[in-house]
Amino acid sequence: GQCLLLCGGSGLGALLGVPCDGVASRPSLQSAAPPIKTDNPNGHFEYYLRECHYSSEELKDIEFIYRFIFNKLEYARYNSTLNKYTGYTKHGVYNAKIWNENGETDKQHTNVDSYCRHNAELYFRNILSYTVEPSVRVYSEKSGSQRHSTMLVCSAYNFYPEGIKLTWLRDGKEVKTDVTSTEELYDGDWYYQIHSYLELTPKSGETIACKVEHSSFSEPKVFKWGGSGVAGAVVVGAAAFGPKGYRFTFYLLLLHL
Protein backbone atom coordinates (compact mmCIF):
# COMPACT_ATOMS: atom_id res chain seq x y z
CA GLY A 1 0.00 0.00 0.00
CA GLN A 2 0.94 3.57 0.03
CA CYS A 3 0.94 6.19 2.68
CA LEU A 4 -0.31 9.54 1.69
CA LEU A 5 0.33 12.52 3.86
CA LEU A 6 -1.02 15.85 2.99
CA CYS A 7 -0.20 19.38 3.75
CA GLY A 8 -2.45 21.77 2.00
CA GLY A 9 -2.00 25.45 1.91
CA SER A 10 -4.23 28.07 0.45
CA GLY A 11 -3.58 31.64 -0.30
CA LEU A 12 -0.96 33.14 -2.50
CA GLY A 13 1.84 32.40 -0.09
CA ALA A 14 1.59 28.75 -0.98
CA LEU A 15 1.88 29.37 -4.67
CA LEU A 16 5.60 29.65 -4.84
CA GLY A 17 6.45 26.65 -2.82
CA VAL A 18 6.66 27.75 0.75
CA PRO A 19 7.60 24.43 2.35
CA CYS A 20 5.04 22.82 4.58
CA ASP A 21 5.48 23.40 8.26
CA GLY A 22 7.04 20.60 10.26
CA VAL A 23 4.82 18.10 11.95
CA ALA A 24 2.91 19.51 14.85
CA SER A 25 3.15 18.00 18.28
CA ARG A 26 2.05 14.46 19.02
CA PRO A 27 -1.30 13.80 17.35
CA SER A 28 -4.23 13.47 19.64
CA LEU A 29 -6.80 10.77 19.08
CA GLN A 30 -9.32 12.99 20.76
CA SER A 31 -9.75 15.77 18.28
CA ALA A 32 -10.30 15.98 14.58
CA ALA A 33 -9.95 19.06 12.47
CA PRO A 34 -13.20 20.47 11.15
CA PRO A 35 -13.81 19.67 7.49
CA ILE A 36 -12.63 22.18 4.93
CA LYS A 37 -15.46 23.91 3.20
CA THR A 38 -16.05 27.00 1.20
CA ASP A 39 -17.91 29.84 2.82
CA ASN A 40 -19.88 30.69 -0.26
CA PRO A 41 -21.46 27.97 -2.38
CA ASN A 42 -21.47 30.32 -5.36
CA GLY A 43 -17.85 31.30 -4.87
CA HIS A 44 -14.68 29.78 -6.21
CA PHE A 45 -12.11 27.72 -4.42
CA GLU A 46 -8.41 27.49 -5.05
CA TYR A 47 -6.20 25.17 -3.11
CA TYR A 48 -2.79 23.51 -3.17
CA LEU A 49 -2.05 20.03 -2.07
CA ARG A 50 1.35 18.76 -1.05
CA GLU A 51 1.63 15.01 -0.83
CA CYS A 52 4.36 12.63 0.24
CA HIS A 53 4.04 9.18 -1.26
CA TYR A 54 5.87 6.56 0.76
CA SER A 55 5.94 3.29 -1.10
CA SER A 56 8.17 1.47 1.35
CA GLU A 57 8.87 1.52 5.06
CA GLU A 58 12.56 1.97 4.33
CA LEU A 59 11.63 5.33 2.80
CA LYS A 60 13.11 4.50 -0.54
CA ASP A 61 11.60 6.17 -3.59
CA ILE A 62 9.77 8.90 -1.74
CA GLU A 63 7.74 10.96 -4.16
CA PHE A 64 6.73 14.53 -3.48
CA ILE A 65 3.69 15.80 -5.36
CA TYR A 66 2.43 19.36 -5.37
CA ARG A 67 -0.98 19.92 -6.94
CA PHE A 68 -2.61 23.19 -7.92
CA ILE A 69 -6.37 23.02 -8.00
CA PHE A 70 -9.04 25.51 -8.86
CA ASN A 71 -12.67 24.53 -8.42
CA LYS A 72 -11.85 20.82 -8.34
CA LEU A 73 -9.78 21.08 -11.51
CA GLU A 74 -6.10 20.26 -11.11
CA TYR A 75 -4.42 22.61 -13.53
CA ALA A 76 -0.77 22.02 -12.66
CA ARG A 77 1.31 19.48 -10.79
CA TYR A 78 4.89 19.19 -9.65
CA ASN A 79 6.22 15.63 -9.52
CA SER A 80 9.57 15.09 -7.81
CA THR A 81 10.25 11.84 -9.69
CA LEU A 82 10.24 13.80 -12.92
CA ASN A 83 11.51 16.93 -11.15
CA LYS A 84 9.11 18.78 -13.39
CA TYR A 85 5.88 20.73 -13.39
CA THR A 86 3.17 19.61 -15.77
CA GLY A 87 0.32 21.88 -16.83
CA TYR A 88 -3.15 20.56 -17.58
CA THR A 89 -4.86 23.72 -18.78
CA LYS A 90 -3.66 26.60 -20.90
CA HIS A 91 -3.01 28.62 -17.76
CA GLY A 92 -1.35 25.59 -16.12
CA VAL A 93 0.90 24.91 -19.10
CA TYR A 94 1.91 28.57 -19.17
CA ASN A 95 2.89 28.56 -15.50
CA ALA A 96 4.52 25.14 -15.61
CA LYS A 97 6.83 26.34 -18.35
CA ILE A 98 7.91 29.31 -16.26
CA TRP A 99 8.46 27.21 -13.12
CA ASN A 100 10.38 24.59 -15.10
CA GLU A 101 12.76 27.28 -16.28
CA ASN A 102 13.22 29.58 -13.31
CA GLY A 103 14.72 27.15 -10.80
CA GLU A 104 11.45 26.45 -9.02
CA THR A 105 11.76 22.70 -9.74
CA ASP A 106 15.01 22.28 -7.84
CA LYS A 107 13.58 24.25 -4.96
CA GLN A 108 10.57 21.92 -4.84
CA HIS A 109 12.79 18.86 -5.06
CA THR A 110 14.37 19.64 -1.71
CA ASN A 111 10.98 18.81 -0.15
CA VAL A 112 11.62 15.11 -0.77
CA ASP A 113 14.17 15.08 2.01
CA SER A 114 13.52 18.17 4.08
CA TYR A 115 9.77 17.75 4.26
CA CYS A 116 8.71 14.20 3.32
CA ARG A 117 11.57 12.18 4.77
CA HIS A 118 11.90 14.35 7.82
CA ASN A 119 8.20 14.15 8.65
CA ALA A 120 7.93 10.43 7.87
CA GLU A 121 10.14 9.64 10.80
CA LEU A 122 7.85 11.64 13.07
CA TYR A 123 4.71 10.18 11.56
CA PHE A 124 5.97 6.64 11.93
CA ARG A 125 6.83 7.21 15.54
CA ASN A 126 3.74 9.17 16.53
CA ILE A 127 1.00 7.77 14.32
CA LEU A 128 1.83 4.35 12.95
CA SER A 129 3.25 3.05 16.19
CA TYR A 130 0.81 4.92 18.41
CA THR A 131 -1.13 2.62 20.71
CA VAL A 132 -3.80 3.05 23.37
CA GLU A 133 -4.42 0.43 26.05
CA PRO A 134 -7.89 -1.07 26.32
CA SER A 135 -10.05 -0.63 29.40
CA VAL A 136 -11.06 -4.15 30.31
CA ARG A 137 -14.06 -5.31 32.34
CA VAL A 138 -14.94 -8.88 33.26
CA TYR A 139 -18.45 -9.34 34.53
CA SER A 140 -21.29 -11.83 34.60
CA GLU A 141 -24.62 -11.81 32.91
CA LYS A 142 -27.48 -14.24 33.16
CA SER A 143 -26.96 -17.06 30.74
CA GLY A 144 -29.56 -17.70 28.11
CA SER A 145 -28.43 -21.30 27.67
CA GLN A 146 -30.04 -24.35 29.24
CA ARG A 147 -26.75 -26.04 29.99
CA HIS A 148 -25.03 -23.32 31.96
CA SER A 149 -25.98 -21.00 34.74
CA THR A 150 -23.68 -18.10 34.01
CA MET A 151 -22.40 -16.10 31.12
CA LEU A 152 -19.22 -14.15 31.69
CA VAL A 153 -18.39 -11.20 29.52
CA CYS A 154 -14.93 -9.82 28.88
CA SER A 155 -15.20 -6.37 27.35
CA ALA A 156 -12.26 -4.37 26.07
CA TYR A 157 -13.00 -0.75 25.26
CA ASN A 158 -11.20 2.14 23.66
CA PHE A 159 -8.12 0.42 22.35
CA TYR A 160 -6.06 1.45 19.34
CA PRO A 161 -5.12 0.12 16.88
CA GLU A 162 -7.24 -2.89 16.01
CA GLY A 163 -5.69 -6.29 16.54
CA ILE A 164 -6.50 -7.75 19.94
CA LYS A 165 -6.80 -11.25 21.35
CA LEU A 166 -9.00 -12.25 24.29
CA THR A 167 -8.56 -15.68 25.87
CA TRP A 168 -10.55 -17.18 28.72
CA LEU A 169 -8.59 -18.93 31.47
CA ARG A 170 -10.04 -21.33 34.01
CA ASP A 171 -7.49 -21.86 36.76
CA GLY A 172 -4.89 -20.68 34.31
CA LYS A 173 -5.88 -23.07 31.53
CA GLU A 174 -7.25 -21.84 28.25
CA VAL A 175 -10.95 -22.49 27.66
CA LYS A 176 -12.05 -22.98 24.09
CA THR A 177 -15.57 -24.36 24.29
CA ASP A 178 -18.67 -22.27 24.92
CA VAL A 179 -16.78 -19.13 23.94
CA THR A 180 -18.15 -16.63 21.47
CA SER A 181 -16.94 -13.21 20.55
CA THR A 182 -17.94 -10.16 18.62
CA GLU A 183 -15.73 -8.82 15.88
CA GLU A 184 -13.50 -5.93 16.77
CA LEU A 185 -16.02 -3.13 16.54
CA TYR A 186 -14.94 0.26 15.30
CA ASP A 187 -16.30 3.09 17.42
CA GLY A 188 -15.95 5.64 14.65
CA ASP A 189 -13.46 7.75 16.61
CA TRP A 190 -10.17 5.84 16.18
CA TYR A 191 -11.02 3.46 19.02
CA TYR A 192 -12.23 -0.13 18.92
CA GLN A 193 -14.09 -2.40 21.31
CA ILE A 194 -14.63 -6.14 21.52
CA HIS A 195 -16.67 -8.46 23.71
CA SER A 196 -16.01 -12.11 24.42
CA TYR A 197 -18.58 -14.38 26.09
CA LEU A 198 -18.00 -17.53 28.10
CA GLU A 199 -20.90 -19.68 29.18
CA LEU A 200 -20.17 -21.83 32.18
CA THR A 201 -21.29 -23.20 35.48
CA PRO A 202 -18.69 -21.91 37.93
CA LYS A 203 -17.17 -24.29 40.40
CA SER A 204 -16.37 -23.27 43.92
CA GLY A 205 -12.83 -22.04 44.40
CA GLU A 206 -11.82 -21.79 40.78
CA THR A 207 -10.31 -18.72 39.22
CA ILE A 208 -11.70 -17.44 35.96
CA ALA A 209 -9.90 -14.77 34.04
CA CYS A 210 -9.70 -13.08 30.68
CA LYS A 211 -6.27 -12.74 29.12
CA VAL A 212 -5.82 -9.75 26.83
CA GLU A 213 -3.09 -9.38 24.24
CA HIS A 214 -2.70 -6.07 22.47
CA SER A 215 0.16 -4.11 20.93
CA SER A 216 -0.21 -1.44 23.63
CA PHE A 217 0.88 -3.99 26.26
CA SER A 218 4.48 -5.10 26.52
CA GLU A 219 3.13 -8.45 27.74
CA PRO A 220 -0.30 -10.09 27.98
CA LYS A 221 -2.47 -8.92 30.85
CA VAL A 222 -4.83 -11.13 32.80
CA PHE A 223 -8.03 -9.73 34.26
CA LYS A 224 -9.68 -11.86 36.92
CA TRP A 225 -13.38 -12.23 37.34
CA GLY A 226 -14.11 -11.25 40.91
CA GLY A 227 -17.37 -11.44 42.81
CA SER A 228 -17.48 -7.67 42.86
CA GLY A 229 -17.36 -7.59 39.11
CA VAL A 230 -14.24 -5.47 39.23
CA ALA A 231 -11.37 -6.91 37.27
CA GLY A 232 -7.86 -6.59 38.58
CA ALA A 233 -4.96 -6.73 36.23
CA VAL A 234 -2.21 -9.25 36.85
CA VAL A 235 0.68 -9.39 34.51
CA VAL A 236 1.78 -12.89 33.59
CA GLY A 237 4.41 -14.59 31.57
CA ALA A 238 6.68 -13.29 28.88
CA ALA A 239 5.48 -11.31 25.94
CA ALA A 240 4.38 -13.40 23.04
CA PHE A 241 2.61 -10.61 21.29
CA GLY A 242 4.82 -7.98 19.79
CA PRO A 243 3.59 -4.72 18.32
CA LYS A 244 1.93 -5.12 15.01
CA GLY A 245 3.98 -4.24 12.00
CA TYR A 246 3.51 -0.96 10.28
CA ARG A 247 0.45 -0.82 8.18
CA PHE A 248 0.20 1.58 5.36
CA THR A 249 -3.45 2.32 5.48
CA PHE A 250 -3.27 5.97 6.28
CA TYR A 251 -5.18 7.88 3.72
CA LEU A 252 -6.12 11.41 4.46
CA LEU A 253 -8.46 12.74 1.86
CA LEU A 254 -9.03 16.41 1.35
CA LEU A 255 -12.49 16.95 -0.03
CA HIS A 256 -14.20 20.19 -0.71
CA LEU A 257 -17.44 21.68 -2.06
Ligand SMILES: *[C@@H]1O[C@H](CO)[C@@H](O)[C@H](O)[C@H]1NC(C)=O
Ligand atom coordinates in the same frame (compact mmCIF):
# COMPACT_ATOMS: atom_id res chain seq x y z
C1 LIG B 1 5.21 11.02 -11.06
O1 LIG B 1 6.02 10.65 -12.13
C2 LIG B 1 6.37 9.27 -12.16
C3 LIG B 1 7.34 9.06 -13.33
O2 LIG B 1 6.72 9.38 -14.53
C4 LIG B 1 5.12 8.43 -12.29
O3 LIG B 1 5.45 7.06 -12.28
C5 LIG B 1 4.19 8.76 -11.15
O4 LIG B 1 2.98 8.06 -11.30
C6 LIG B 1 3.91 10.25 -11.09
N1 LIG B 1 3.12 10.51 -9.90
C7 LIG B 1 2.02 11.27 -9.91
C8 LIG B 1 1.22 11.32 -8.65
O5 LIG B 1 1.66 11.90 -10.86
